[in-house]
Amino acid sequence: MSMSGGHHPEQESFAALRTKALESLLVEKGLLASDAIDTLVQAYEQDIGPRNGAKVVARAWVDPAYRQRLLENGTAAIAELGFVSGQGSEFVVVQNTPTIHNLIVCTLCSCYPSGLLGLPPKWYKDFAYRSRAVIEPRQVLRELGLDLDDTAEIQVWDSTAELRYMVIPERPIGTEGMTEEDLAQLVTRDAMIGVANATAPAIV
Amino acid sequence: MNGVHDLGGMHGFGKVHIEKDEPVFHEEWEGRILAMSRQLGIALGPLPPGAARFIIESMYPTRYLTASYYERLGIEVVEKRALANGIITKEELDQRTEFFREHPASSVPRREDLATVEGILAGLRTQRHPSPEGPAPRFRLGDPVLARNLNWSGHSRLPRYIRGKRGSIARVNGWYAIEDGHADELGPNPQTVYTVGFAGPEVWGPNTDPKLRVYLEMWEGYLDAI
Numbered sequence: 001m002s003m004s005g006g007h008h009p010e011q012e013s014f015a016a017l018r019t020k021a022l023e024s025l026l027v028e029k030g031l032l033a034s035d036a037i038d039t040l041v042q043a044y045e046q047d048i049g050p051r052n053g054a055k056v057v058a059r060a061w062v063d064p065a066y067r068q069r070l071l072e073n074g075t076a077a078i079a080e081l082g083f084v085s086g087q088g089s090e091f092v093v094v095q096n097t098p099t100i101h102n103l104i105v106c107t108l109c110s111c112y113p114s115g116l117l118g119l120p121p122k123w124y125k126d127f128a129y130r131s132r133a134v135i136e137p138r139q140v141l142r143e144l145g146l147d148l149d150d151t152a153e154i155q156v157w158d159s160t161a162e163l164r165y166m167v168i169p170e171r172p173i174g175t176e177g178m179t180e181e182d183l184a185q186l187v188t189r190d191a192m193i194g195v196a197n198a199t200a201p202a203i204v
Numbered sequence: 205m206n207g208v209h210d211l212g213g214m215h216g217f218g219k220v221h222i223e224k225d226e227p228v229f230h231e232e233w234e235g236r237i238l239a240m241s242r243q244l245g246i247a248l249g250p251l252p253p254g255a256a257r258f259i260i261e262s263m264y265p266t267r268y269l270t271a272s273y274y275e276r277l278g279i280e281v282v283e284k285r286a287l288a289n290g291i292i293t294k295e296e297l298d299q300r301t302e303f304f305r306e307h308p309a310s311s312v313p314r315r316e317d318l319a320t321v322e323g324i325l326a327g328l329r330t331q332r333h334p335s336p337e338g339p340a341p342r343f344r345l346g347d348p349v350l351a352r353n354l355n356w357s358g359h360s361r362l363p364r365y366i367r368g369k370r371g372s373i374a375r376v377n378g379w380y381a382i383e384d385g386h387a388d389e390l391g392p393n394p395q396t397v398y399t400v401g402f403a404g405p406e407v408w409g410p411n412t413d414p415k416l417r418v419y420l421e422m423w424e425g426y427l428d429a430i
Contacts, residue, residue: 012308014301015275019233021300022282023240024312025292031247032240033317036324040239043328045228075331084331090377092399107212107363109257110273115328119238121226125273128217134365134418135213135408140220153415158212160361161397161421162334162380190222 049118050189052083053166056116057192058184060093061171070168071095078116086115088164094157095168096194101148103141103156103194104165105133111159113166117189124193134158144195167191169198205258205357205385206364208265213365213408237278239324244285246323251285254383258359259284334378335394342396342424347373349400350428351420358385362426366418369407370430374419375399382423390425397421 026032056078060067070077074091078084085091091113094102106112107130112120123129132140137154141147148154157165169191175183178201190196211217229235245251260268260276268276286292304310343349353367354360361383379394387393404416 011305013231013233015272015279016231016233017301017304018279018283018297019237019240020304020312021297022279022286022292023236024304025296025300026240026244026282026286027313027315029291030315031291032243032315033320034312034314035316035318036243036320037236037239039321039324040242040328041229041235043325044235044238048328049228075333079331084329086328089332089334089380092375107365108209108361109260110277115331119228121222122230122273123220123222126217126220127211127214127269129220131211131214131217132220137416138413143219144222151415153417154413155417155419158363158418158420160363161377161383161423162332163377163397163399163421195220195222 044119048086048115050116050187050192051184052118053113053116053189053192054184054187055180056081056083056093056166057168057187057198058180060095060168061175061183062180067095067168074166084115085113085164087111087113088159089162090164091116092157092163092165093168094155094165096170096197098170099151100153100155101141101194102165102167103133103137103154104159104167105130105156106159107131107134108158108160111164113164116166117192121189141195144190146196167194169194169196172198172200174201205261205360206355207261208268209261210364212363234274234278237274237282241278241282242324242327243320244282246320246327248285248289253381254359254361254385256281257383258385261359334380334397338379338394338396339392341376341398343373343376343398343427343429345373345376348430349373349398350430351400351402351422352426352428354386354426356384356386360384360386362422363420365407366402366420369402371400371402371406373398374401377421380423382425384423384425390423395424397423398427400427 070093074093110125134156137156186199191198259281351366351369377397380397382393400422402418404412
């Protein structure tokens with residue numbers, strides 16, 4: 001490697017090197033299959049993500065009977081649409097109303113409904129969210145741009161066992177007559193965790 | 205265990221930063237180590253319930269607090285499992301790490317196995333369920349309960365912030381294998397897990413938002429009747 005003018009090519013992090021070391025040793029010893037690693041990475045990068053949860057929410061918005069089934073038995077209701085919770089063994093859906101706002105967290109680690117929302121975003125796993133969501137959720141939401149009414153109750157769900165949760169955000173006003181597919185576009189990951197509302201439709 | 209991972213209610217970590225359009229993996233190694241930890245669960249068999257989390261929780265506190273998520277969940281667990289099972293030695297691992305540092309253009313060897321690929325895909329499509337049977341639940345919807353004050357050093361899913369607090373049963377869930385390191389002292393296994401609701405001021409004190417309610421999932425053995 002040339003070192004002209006004191007410039008050093010960027011070195012890989014220790015974590016990247018350690019991962020290569022582990023992968024190479026475990027592949028050599030027959031414990032890992034490289035294509036299976038590729039498969040999982042691709043599944044999470046391309047196939048499994050919040051668009052799944054958005055479909056469930058949009059269906060709940062247009063079909064009151066489905067919403068009821070979702071609230072009574074989330075695991076069975078998402079299976080109707082071909083989804084699994086990913087992690088955990090029971091899937092529980094909680095709905096936002098004008099007087100109740102829900103927020104999901106895992107204070108102890110990072111439990112998350114990965115089958116519906118994909119892998120959790122970094123902020124969900126970071127210490128600030130894990131520590132503050134259960135003690136000062138209103139302030140956390142305000143900092144993220146969501147100002148709850150003082151009269152609204154806030155319910156925080158700490159995933160301490162094998163249940164996994166998802167929030168049905170309120171359906172935005174001005175969405176009457178929209179197709180289910182278009183409604184799903186308004187449902188963000190942040191809204192299904194509870195740190196945001198669903199997006200308002202574009203004003204034409 | 206009363207570790208630094210038990211973060212509920214702690215102060216000092218600053219603001220929550222949401223990265224716009226964040227990538228699924230920020231670095232390539234993150235996705236690969238996640239996939240490797242899943243595969244090890246198949247190749248070596250699953251760890252007992254809670255054991256993988258306990259490996260992470262047992263990192264020395266300053267290591268836990270300064271390591272990134274995939275360093276904790278991925279590298280720590282894969283490394284510890286591989287070493288504990290005698291698959292690799294620390295010397296081998298350190299030498300190989302050094303090799304890749306000195307030879308950045310070297311590629312990782314490949315081995316392909318369709319059966320493993322199919323196993324991974326099947327796993328992604330599988331819905332797990334609670335245990336099919338267990339003892340009659342001790343508590344019913346609405347019952348007042350007290351979170352026990354247990355401070356054992358093994359793995360626990362009873363956060364410090366809830367111990368000794370009074371709540372009420374909000375949902376009676378299924379039966380689950382106990383994940384606590386002290387399973388033997390928590391009653392029948394598997395046992396009912398309850399969703400328990402606690403009023404904010406009960407958990408955090410008198411100046412707390414009275415409109416806050418915190419719900420946790422709790423194994424029956426974590427609860428006392430009141």
